Amino acid sequence: xxxxLRLSNFKAWKDTGDVTLRPVTMLLGTNSSGKSTLxxxxxxxxxxxxxxxxxxxxxxxxxxxxxxxxxxxxxDVLHQSTExxxxxxIAFDFRRHGDGRIQSGSFDCNYGQTSSGSVAIQAxxxxxxxxxxxxxxREKGAFSIFVDEEVQPRFKGRNYAxxxxxxxxxxxxxxxxxxxxxxxxxxxxxxxELEGISYLGxxxxxxxxxxxxxxxxxxxxxxxxxxxxxxxxxxxLLKGDEQNRVVNGVSYWLTRMKVxxxxxxxxxxRSNRYELIVHRHGIACNLRDIGIGISQVLPVLxxxxxxxxxxxIILEEPEIHLHPLAQSILAELFVTISRERNVQFVVETHSExxxxxxxxxxxxxxxxxxxxxxxxxxxxxxxxELRELALDEFGRVKNWPPGFxxxxxxxxxxxxxxxxxxxxxTSA
Numbered sequence: 001x002x003x004x005l006r007l008s009n010f011k012a013w014k015d016t017g018d019v020t021l022r023p024v025t026m027l028l029g030t031n032s033s034g035k036s037t038l039x040x041x042x043x044x045x046x047x048x049x050x051x052x053x054x055x056x057x058x059x060x061x062x063x064x065x066x067x068x069x070x071x072x073x074x075x076d077v078l079h080q081s082t083e084x085x086x087x088x089x090i091a092f093d094f095r096r097h098g099d100g101r102i103q104s105g106s107f108d109c110n111y112g113q114t115s116s117g118s119v120a121i122q123a124x125x126x127x128x129x130x131x132x133x134x135x136x137x138r139e140k141g142a143f144s145i146f147v148d149e150e151v152q153p154r155f156k157g158r159n160y161a162x163x164x165x166x167x168x169x170x171x172x173x174x175x176x177x178x179x180x181x182x183x184x185x186x187x188x189x190x191x192x193e194l195e196g197i198s199y200l201g202x203x204x205x206x207x208x209x210x211x212x213x214x215x216x217x218x219x220x221x222x223x224x225x226x227x228x229x230x231x232x233x234x235x236x237l238l239k240g241d242e243q244n245r246v247v248n249g250v251s252y253w254l255t256r257m258k259v260x261x262x263x264x265x266x267x268x269x270r271s272n273r274y275e276l277i278v279h280r281h282g283i284a285c286n287l288r289d290i291g292i293g294i295s296q297v298l299p300v301l302x303x304x305x306x307x308x309x310x311x312x313i314i315l316e317e318p319e320i321h322l323h324p325l326a327q328s329i330l331a332e333l334f335v336t337i338s339r340e341r342n343v344q345f346v347v348e349t350h351s352e353x354x355x356x357x358x359x360x361x362x363x364x365x366x367x368x369x370x371x372x373x374x375x376x377x378x379x380x381x382x383x384x385e386l387r388e389l390a391l392d393e394f395g396r397v398k399n400w401p402p403g404f405x406x407x408x409x410x411x412x413x414x415x416x417x418x419x420x421x422x423x424x425x426t427s428a
Contacts, residue, residue, distance in 0.1 A: 029377035034384030225299030328357035359395030
């Protein structure tokens, strides 16, 4: 789980400050305010560690098949008002459960631009259990390697450039001798933390009438939900301890949202094509023949059960095309699944209904402010601004931002004023 995030001079952000991430973290705010940038910073690192080129410092994208985003070039990522030194940074802390020598640690990396225009690491710092390992760029692409608080570098040279943002080179690991396995394990743990991020964007595929299936589980659901149907088919049709777990979980939450009673997978004869049947009020319909809301929320429900335990799930606008009750039930989904499967949800949303239900869950003690965080993000003329919403034990917000979710109280007051004026005119 990623427990802290900080961005400096990154796109809309001059400096986010330390952003605490809980098991359920909600990002709210105005359009084009910088909410998505917080998410994209982690996805940028994810596509970097998954790059086939181990020498790359930061993979800004461009490969439509393998990359999550195309960030453009250095100037597109650098905050516009950045002065000398023209650098941006990404930092985060993490905590893991289960096996492994590294249980917690931190990543902090500053990036600059080379004379050729490419992005290059200026300083990479990795920490765990009171140990610190740092690689600092020198002239002509050479790097100095520092350990803990040592003033003098252990060694320096062109063979010690970091790889994929998170790893020290094999030559550096060897030169660190007994400290080498520590930094190697730390880099591997950070890589696994980033690779374990599951991301679902706001634009999801429309439903088909039937789907081919090659009788395998997908690697992930995909940013547009393209793997969600394969995950459902694998859950329903592959034998084993996990059979029907995803299908049953999805059916349960569709019922809670009052949009369906259950899902059924139906094969077309003996072919490799299958259709999804939605049962509701005693009527069975093909997924293609019902409202768009069910097909759009399916990937959200699938990823909640399909993502590996202990991973981070990032969602943009999970509430799209859902009616108000279904939107509010999403809050219950996040709280319940986070606890049951030890997964983290980072959710960018515009839904007042989702936010209000989260307040209610805190009041009911179904969750707490230790397990749920909510941030409001706005943008002034210069940079994005972030405000953590201070909630008490009853879910009440102590620091409402101006214009937060419009002015519901003002609308009610205006309706009452007009009603009394009309009654007064009628009785006159």
